[in-house]
Amino acid sequence: MLFDALPREPSNPAPGVVHVPNFLALEEQEALVAQAREIAQSVAGTPVAMRRPYVGTGQMTTWMLSLGWFWATKPYRLVREVDGHPTPPIPANYQEIAAKVMAAAREIDPQVGATPEVETALVNFYPPGTSMGMHVDAEEESDNAVVSLSIGEETIFRIEAPGGTVDLLLMSGDALVFGGPARRARHGVMGVRAGTGPAGTGLTEGRINITMRQVHAPSARYANGL
């Protein structure tokens, strides 16, 4: 984009929403893309493969790979396996990344709350030009924050946070947290801008977004003896 050279500062555009630009170095982005690709290849052709889910309005344009818990649709639910195929596990480095993002976010807005225990992660691939409609991340019973990483082409992320709707430009390497009062805010991706991704991420086109989330509330974990 035209103003690429301008520094982008961390921001707190609404209570519980923190944007940390350039959180991931290019090498970290490349490593995350390579790791996700390897996992996707390991489950290709199985029922837990990366797929474009069918939702109420039709088939999503976004490709999704579920880790930890599989995000099943019709009806929405989180499951451990599909037809005997286990959901691939969360890679060991995700929890550490989530903790680092949350530490940075808490400095800016303590309302983002505790670091989620990363029990599920979605690796979304958006081909150029694709979007994700407005929705609430509602399937997790935990109220701990969602940690989101963006790699590749840029997009506008819209969130209807308490206090007003916010549009954020998410670029390659950015981290975003929505927690506390914004945890159940409606949000969506307004369209991935073709040709805006930097070289060196391992992506030739499109955008990858990784969200890390806690599924269970602590009380439920205790009740289940986990």
Ligand SMILES: O=C(O)CCC(=O)C(=O)O
């Ligand atoms: O791609 C993004 O930035 C957000 C993805 C999202 O909202 C989701 O996976 O639930």
Ligand SMILES: [Fe+2]
């Ligand atoms: Fe979401």
